[in-house]
Amino acid sequence: GGGGNDNLFGSPGSDRLYGNLGEDFVTAGSGNDTVTAGQDNDGVLGGGGNDLLSGNLGNDRLYGDDNDDILYGNAGIDYIEGGNGNDVAFGGKDNDAITGGVGDDILLGELGNDCVQGYAGIDILYGNSGSDTLWGEIGNDILYGGQGENWLHGGGESDILQGDRGNDTLTGSDGGDRFDFRRGDGSDTITDFQHGLDIIGLTEGLTFEALAIVQVGNDTQIGINGGLLVTLMGVSANTLSIDDFALV
Template identity: 45%
Template sequence: MKDTLSTQNLSDDLFLDDSAPLFVAPGDGDGDGDGDGDGDGDGDGDGDGDGDGDGDGDGDGDGDGDGDGDGDGDGDGDGDGDGDGDGDGDGDSDFIGDDTNNRISGDSGDNHIVGRGGDDRLFGLAGEDDIFGNAGNDFLNGGAGDDDLFGGSGNDRLVGLGGGDDLVGNAGNDRLVGGAGDDDLNGGSGNDRVLGGGGDDDLVGGAGRDVLIGGPGEDDFILQAGGSDVIRGFQDGIDDLELSGRLEFGDLSITQQGNNTLIRAFGERVALLRGVNANTITQADFDIS
């Protein structure tokens, strides 16, 4: 049997079983609640620690003459997750918010959590959860299990943590953190920051000027015409560059730009590979989807 809970009071928060504490994003000391420890304290508001304001952490700008400045500047300190519970916490349940700023925590089952309007904090905990932020600037945390997280409109932060998660930022300037597991991450439209973390991840920036950051696994960076991605952590011979849509390898020009590799298609920048020598990038590094 499925239970449905809906907030009615403007100040309502939903919590479950007070014998089990609400999930807290791992403490990394930076105050942003995503567990990656990247708070910087350099005063430029981009969260990268290099003081140049571009949000990519290397302090050199992107060097392609477009002056884009890749960064997110979020530093929002979400993920504290305290409160009392009143549910049994053992079933597959729906948790539906309202148009205020909700904090909603699921249980150990497979939950369907909807934030609706407002700037919401939504926590899936255990189980395989579907979490929707919808309107507002939301924080979504899947917790353990294989979760599907959808940011909706607004500038959202999505954290997968354990399991193989699907994270979609949709509209807005979003931040996606895959965590452990083999994750699929898609920033959607807007200028997004996508961090794969552990596991073999698929990273898609989507439209806009995005920053894609791989991890120690075998990651696929999906490139498309109309995107303009900065890629960090590319491991030649381990990671792949995947061409989507109608892009083909023959459409590309690959040149050295400072310490980086610049990839263009039809005269437009598609990707900039940080710290990668252009003469190491060959057709063998590309897949065509």
């Protein structure tokens, strides 16, 4: 593109397209294309093929469309949608919204307070830095909160949720879910733990015998070495047994 607001279209082959200055919209075409958005608020549509799509300095919109794409939001408040196919998406520096679409996707919020949604397929979601919101949606998904105070929602089927650092809120929703914890994690809250269906996963040498399980009001608190590891909302401590835990 030039210095204005341009519409760029790729050929059926494998193209390299650059938005440059102005608010551009770039359509990559049917080949395996490489597209860089430019310095302003741009839109990028991957089209057919396995594409590499990158935002730049502005608040960009990236759409992977069909096949297996790699998408980078970079700077700016970006909207990223993988579309069909098994995609990998990186939010970048600011507060981004990422949707995987159909397929088995890997989605990383990176810096900022991001909203990351897997949608259909078996997806892996990382919040990384910031206070993020992660939705697994349909499929057996894996969700990692990262740093900050995050909200993780598994969605349909059986998911694995790990809040990681920070004080996180975890909701498994439908299916038998696993909530993983280790020493040094923040103090998390599970909103819908179901005895006999869900599992608390103990990782990196954490054992059931090392846990302190107590009733506090209507909730159960599980601690380690005098610190609070997780609160199970609406769960009676006397219903829990070693069968509700697993070494993973």
